[in-house]
Amino acid sequence: MSATIIDGKAYAAGLRTRIAEAVSGFARQGVVPGLAVVLVGEDPASQIYVRNKARQTMEVGMSSFEHVLPASTSEAALLGLVAKLNADPAVDGILVQLPLPKQIDAQKVIEAIDPAKDVDGFHPINAGKLMTGVPGFVSCTPLGCLLLVQSVRRELAGLDAVVVGRSNIVGKPMAQLLVGQSCTVTVAHSRTRDLPEVCRRADILVAAVGRPEMVRGDWIKPGAIVIDVGINRVPNPAAGEGKTKVVGDVAFAEAASVASAITPVPGGVGPMTIACLLRNTLQAACVRRGLEMPPVDMARG
Numbered sequence: 001m002s003a004t005i006i007d008g009k010a011y012a013a014g015l016r017t018r019i020a021e022a023v024s025g026f027a028r029q030g031v032v033p034g035l036a037v038v039l040v041g042e043d044p045a046s047q048i049y050v051r052n053k054a055r056q057t058m059e060v061g062m063s064s065f066e067h068v069l070p071a072s073t074s075e076a077a078l079l080g081l082v083a084k085l086n087a088d089p090a091v092d093g094i095l096v097q098l099p100l101p102k103q104i105d106a107q108k109v110i111e112a113i114d115p116a117k118d119v120d121g122f123h124p125i126n127a128g129k130l131m132t133g134v135p136g137f138v139s140c141t142p143l144g145c146l147l148l149v150q151s152v153r154r155e156l157a158g159l160d161a162v163v164v165g166r167s168n169i170v171g172k173p174m175a176q177l178l179v180g181q182s183c184t185v186t187v188a189h190s191r192t193r194d195l196p197e198v199c200r201r202a203d204i205l206v207a208a209v210g211r212p213e214m215v216r217g218d219w220i221k222p223g224a225i226v227i228d229v230g231i232n233r234v235p236n237p238a239a240g241e242g243k244t245k246v247v248g249d250v251a252f253a254e255a256a257s258v259a260s261a262i263t264p265v266p267g268g269v270g271p272m273t274i275a276c277l278l279r280n281t282l283q284a285a286c287v288r289r290g291l292e293m294p295p296v297d298m299a300r301g
């Protein structure tokens with residue numbers, strides 16, 4: 001068997017097209033959604049993300065507000081900027097790039113963002129809403145993963161899902177979303193006993209551990225849907241001295257020979273994260289103005 005490769009890049013492009021259509025409709029009413037992104041310091045992953053995000057925000061017709069601060073920025077200064085963005089009517093969404101430098105308490109910053117502008121879905125209010133099934137902002141990466149799973153299988157009720165990783169930004173909200181789809185969910189992590197055996201039970205396997213190619217082909221149940229959240233930069237000697245490449249948390253070729261569907265890295269979950277950020281910004285703009293959220297998540301027809 002050879003798996004369907006889930007084209008996250010194409011799905012994300014379609015989602016952005018539907019968002020752009022909705023945004024152009026709002027523009028005729030004088031409404032332009034705005035997204036503020038704050039980057040403190042020079043984390044390389046965050047830099048890639050910011051570059052792609054700024055371009056895509058403008059491509060869908062939204063306003064992009066970039067704030068790049070030095071790595072030495074104090075917590076008080078960052079909290080001051082967040083307060084300004086909370087009060088700015090042109091800003092619908094606020095994203096503060098993580099990780100933050102050591103002198104800044106990231107949790108304090110997350111909790112300072114107005115939950116109505118928390119398009120990352122990291123504020124405890126939004127995390128709590130997800131847990132209790134109340135509409136709010138859902139973290140972009142797990143939301144993107146769910147949309148990709150649903151692109152190959154609509155009905156998930158009763159399926160066994162295993163999420164490897166328990167972070168607040170991916171693993172935990174991913175598990176909540178899958179519970180919301182009536183899956184039977186196991187959250188596995190570094191202390192899980194016999195991880196390969198746990199993974200082999202999964203009809204849906206989500207790998208979000210940040211260890212290059214850790215999940216092997218023989219960890220995968222034949223016919224499973226495999227979602228690879230990892231973005232790991234590793235040496236690529238085949239391409240020449242000092243060259244690197246990006247790989248996921250799943251050994252792709254091995255897994256693809258067992259799974260029914262699998263996301264590649266790059267071109268899988270990553271592009272969906274940014275598309276879902278724009279989607280959440282549209283949602284923020286709608287909720288803040290009492291407008292109905294257009295149905296952008298699903299392809300029409």
Ligand SMILES: Nc1nc(=O)c2c([nH]1)NC[C@@H]1CN(c3ccc(C(=O)N[C@@H](CCC(=O)O)C(=O)O)cc3)C=[N+]21
Pocket residue numbers: 045046048049052095096097098099120140141231246265266267268269270271272273274
């Ligand atoms: N508050 C906050 N929210 C985030 O969502 C957040 C963050 N901080 N900090 C950094 C990480 C990283 N992240 C990525 C999103 C998309 C790609 C992406 O589009 N990747 C492409 C290219 C990958 C490559 O070639 O390097 C792909 O997977 O195809 C990558 C990384 C969001 N993050």
